[in-house]
Amino acid sequence: HDIGIQIVEKDGQHGAAFYVGGGMGRTPMIAPLIKDFVPLDDMLSYAEACLRVYNRYGRRDNIYKARIKILVHEIGADEYRRQVEEEFLEVKKLGIDPPQAEFDRIAAFFAPPAFETGLSDDLDRSDPDFAVWLDQNVLPHKAPGYAIVNISLKPQGGIPGDASSAQIDLMADLAERYSFDELRVTHAQNIVLPHVRKADLHAIWQSLADNGLAEANLDLISDIIACPGLDYCSLANARSIPVAQKIATRFADLGRQRELGELKLKISGCINACGHHHAGHIGILGVDRKGVENYQLLLGGSGAEDVSLAKITGPGFSEDGIVDAVEKATDVYLAQRADGERFLDTYRRIGMEPFKEALYG
Ligand code: SF4
Structure with a gap:
């Protein structure tokens, strides 16, 4: 995210950790931690300070560089943090943080529902x-x-x-x-x-x-995130949806999918990365190679707490070739995984080389 806020607890107090300067697109970056604890009362002022520093020094003159991540990358997290801290002292004087009554008013909209008590946790799993x-x-x-x-x-x-x-x-x-x-x-x-x-x-x-809605594939290889791609998006270089359909069909057997375990596969039809391919355990990026749709394969990304950016394996593949390539990558995982390892864990342990060998060797 440009600004990621995580609610944290320190010495019994709730506060916010600020991660600033992340994003996907053509220059994917993981946001560095700028402040590990901002008291909740100061949260809005701190966010305002983050934006003010960007407004002052960010590259609004260049559409490709007009992002907080570019500024944080160019001046470095330490310098950005120093400036935000300085700005925060000024912003705090403005008194823009809402009073507790306003927090309470908003929180009332998120009150938990009236759960019944004394319910059983038993389930009949015979089907x-x-x-x-x-x-x-x-x-x-x-x-x-x-x-x-x-x-x-x-x-x-x-x-x-x-x-x-x-x-x-x-x-x-x-x-x-x-x-x-x-x-x-x-x-x-x-x-x-x-x-x-x-x-x-x-x-x-x-x-x-x-009603066709009971597919039991959450977080498995066929639970693919795909952007609209060339079927619907005027910015696209390649189609995403048919690739997702072909991969899901290739791995249609649910037993095989469950054997592969958690595997987040994400497809974008161009470098704008709406399908979050940088954060896929397996990512696919559609590109235009001399007027022909081509697909790059990326491995090792994660958008979870163990965040990482996926890396490109090498030369791209045709529409059918990318389906084969995904299967080869999963074969490497199955052959090399240690007990309890997800695809991502095995990739992180053995690195890119065995996958490259299987794909291009
Ligand atoms: S990633 Fe590209 S093709 Fe896909 S929705 Fe975004 S802009 Fe369109």
């Missing part, structure tokens, strides 16, 4: 398809007797993130009936029902399964 869906798409909830349901919008061979109007109506109905009328759209192009009673999980799964 094997339901059990797989539970294991893959349902996550623990902090309230006893409740769970978090992820609805995958990645049916095998379908368009990632698409849903029909009937499916959208169904998900809205399920949210209304089972999840305190709340439904969230994730950056991974899926849907979350955040507060579901465990006792209702089977009924929800049944409804989803009847």
Whole structure:
């Protein structure tokens, strides 16, 4: 992010850690930590100071360089931090931080729902398809007797993130009936029902399964993030959606996907990186090579707490070639992984060379 704020706790007090100067696009950068603890009362002033330093020295004269990340990179995190700290002392005098009453007013909109108490955590897992869906798409909830349901919008061979109007109506109905009328759209192009009673999980799964929404592939290789690409985007160099469909079809067998485990695959149709390919365990970037769509393969990215930028393996591939290349990369992982390692862990341990060897050797 340009400015990433993480709520942290120190000596029993809540505050904010500020990471400033990250971003994707043609110059991907990981935001450095600028301040590890800003008291919540100062948060807005500190963000204002971050912006003011950028407004004063940022490259607004050049569209490609008009980003905080470019400024932080050019002057360095230490110098940027020094200037922000100096500016913060001035901003603080303006008294722009909202009073506690305003925080309380906003917080009231995010009050937790009225969870029932005394609910059972027991689940009947006798239906094997339901059990797989539970294991893959349902996550623990902090309230006893409740769970978090992820609805995958990645049916095998379908368009990632698409849903029909009937499916959208169904998900809205399920949210209304089972999840305190709340439904969230994730950056991974899926849907979350955040507060579901465990006792209702089977009924929800049944409804989803009847309507093509019970794909049990959360965080697996077919749970692909793909930007619209050349099918819909006028900036694109290459199509993203058909590549995602072909990869998902190649790995259609759910047992094979689960054997591969967590594997985040992200596809962008151009260097703008809307599909976050820099942060994919496997990333794919569509490029234009003399008027022909071509696909670069990247490995080793992560957008999670173990953040890293993916690296390009080498020369690009054709549309079908990239599907083979992804499969070869997963073969290297399967052959080399140690106990409990995800694809990303194995890549980090063995490095790029074995993958290059398999792809180009
Ligand atoms: S990454 Fe490029 S092709 Fe994809 S949506 Fe963004 S601008 Fe369009």
